[in-house]
Amino acid sequence: MSVRPKIRLGQLRHVQRAVGLFIQKSARWVFFGALACSAWIFQVVQSWVGAVGQVPREALIWILPALASGAYLLLVTLVAAIVRLTTVTHRKGALGFQAATINYARQLSKEGADRALVELRRGVSMILHTQNANSARVQLGEIALDSAIRAGDRGEQLSILIDDLGWANHMAGHSPMALRNIQLAIDSLDEAKDSSQERLLLRVKAMRHKGIIQSHSNLNAGLATLKEARSLLNQMNPGREKNIQMAQILHAEGLAVATNYGIMNGAILENDVEPDQLRVVQGALESTREAITLFEDSKSSSRLAKARHLETELLHALRKDQAWRMSKVAEQKSLQEAAWQDGTINLNG
Numbered sequence: 486m487s488v489r490p491k492i493r494l495g496q497l498r499h500v501q502r503a504v505g506l507f508i509q510k511s512a513r514w515v516f517f518g519a520l521a522c523s524a525w526i527f528q529v530v531q532s533w534v535g536a537v538g539q540v541p542r543e544a545l546i547w548i549l550p551a552l553a554s555g556a557y558l559l560l561v562t563l564v565a566a567i568v569r570l571t572t573v574t575h576r577k578g579a580l581g582f583q584a585a586t587i588n589y590a591r592q593l594s595k596e597g598a599d600r601a602l603v604e605l606r607r608g609v610s611m612i613l614h615t616q617n618a619n620s621a622r623v624q625l626g627e628i629a630l631d632s633a634i635r636a637g638d639r640g641e642q643l644s645i646l647i648d649d650l651g652w653a654n655h656m657a658g659h660s661p662m663a664l665r666n667i668q669l670a671i672d673s674l675d676e677a678k679d680s681s682q683e684r685l686l687l688r689v690k691a692m693r694h695k696g697i698i699q700s701h702s703n704l705n706a707g708l709a710t711l712k713e714a715r716s717l718l719n720q721m722n723p724g725r726e727k728n729i730q731m732a733q734i735l736h737a738e739g740l741a742v743a744t745n746y747g748i749m750n751g752a753i754l755e756n757d758v759e760p761d762q763l764r765v766v767q768g769a770l771e772s773t774r775e776a777i778t779l780f781e782d783s784k785s786s787s788r789l790a791k792a793r794h795l796e797t798e799l800l801h802a803l804r805k806d807q808a809w810r811m812s813k814v815a816e817q818k819s820l821q822e823a824a825w826q827d828g829t830i831n832l833n834g
Contacts, residue, residue, distance in 0.1 A: 583613065583621040590628045599632035603641050606633075610649055615787075619657035626650045640683060646670040647691045655698050667695050682721060689717050689730055693737050700741035707741045725783050732779035736792050739773035742766060743795060748802040770799045790819040 586609055593602040606629035613622040626649025633641040646666045655663035674688045692714035700707025714734050721727045742765055743749050754766060773796045780789040793816040800809040 579616050579618070583616070583618050586613070587621060587624050587628075590625055594628050594632060599636040602629055602632040603636055603638055605629070606645070606649070607641065614648075614653070617656075619653045622649050622653040623657055623659075626653065639677075640687070643670045643673060643684075643687050643691075646673075647687060647694060651691070652694045655694070660698050660701065664695065664698055667691050667698075671695070685717065685721055686726070686730065689714050689721075689734070692717065693734055697737050697741055697744070700745050704741060704745040707745070708738065711738050711741065728779050729783050729785055729788070732776040732783065732785070732792070733788065735772045735776035735779070736788070736795065739769040739776065739792075739795050739799065742769035743798055743802070746802070748798050753802045753804060766799065766803060770796065770803065773799060786819070787823045790816070790823040793819045 586605075590602055590605060593599075593605065606625055610622060610625065613619075613625065626645045630642065630645045630650065633645060647670045651663050651667040651670070653663075654660075654666065671688065671691050674684055674691070677684070692710055696707045696710035696714060698707070699710055711734055714737075715731075718727065718730055718734065721730070740749075746752060746762075746766065748766070754763065773792055777789065777792045777796060780792055793812065797809060797812045797816050800812050
């Protein structure tokens with residue numbers, strides 16, 4: 486069991502996130518704040534008019550301040566309404582898509598359209614992932630697994646156990662269940678003794694997911710599992726796919742450390758951190774940067790954005806302020822260029 490280093494929470498870089506959540510979830514407080522600012526503007530303009538002393542002073546001392554504060558309040562209200570309308574519309578659209586997908590999957594299951602359901606899951610699962618719709622992804626996996634079994638699609642069964650009922654379950658807060666399903670897929674792959682590239686990729690992905698989940702409570706166990714995934718990957722033929730898989734393992738190694746040490750939740754290392762623990766975090770940064778290079782070479786934009794985000798978090802934890810600023814710019818650029826543009830994907834997983 487690894488020992489977490491001394492950390493400190495509550496960094497300034499999280500203020501922007503807190504403000505964003507405040508605006509989205511506390512609209513009435515935003516309104517009251519705008520109203521208070523409006524009253525302040527009223528008083529300032531009123532004092533200015535009073536100091537000028539021009540005729541008709543009695544009218545201007547009320548009319549001009551009222552117009553100024555009213556214009557400010559109207560502007561704030563309009564901006565808040567536009568932001569809220571855009572957010573709510575997007576969210577409703579995503580929820581509608583998820584609900585419609587699950588309902589359609591259930592209908593296909595009732596009709597016994599197993600092959601159609603398997604193809605639906607194959608095409609939609611990643612979309613749900615990019616929407617961070619983990620619960621919906623788990624539901625879809627549970628429905629599609631029976632159809633995959635009836636259709637005799639072994640590859641799809643394993644994929645569902647690893648992704649929908651594995652990783653998505655973990656992201657939805659059900660890590661023990663996720664580990665059980667992933668291990669079931671690993672055991673099944675071991676029993677089959679299939680040395681094809683497709684099965685090798687599935688096993689590498691399963692080990693990668695397992696390693697990250699293990700690292701939450703046991704960093705050493707998680708890193709050992711990721712090391713095993715690396716060894717498996719060496720059996721794969723060279724090419725772009727192998728490079729992407731290696732980059733994902735490297736990213737997973739960095740994420741495992743960052744998650745275990747609380748860095749993904751805003752922790753930074755104290756000045757008197759143990760040297761061994763400092764080396765672990767520095768090693769995580771090196772692995773992450775190797776992953777970034779491979780993702781860039783492979784033109785994998787969405788994965789690159791997540792790796793850039795991890796690099797930013799690690800740099801901040803290491804108090805490398807100048808490098809953190811540069812990394813933050815690169816992260817924002819990667820997010821803009823990513824294959825998914827709605828910003829709902831969980832960058833921490």
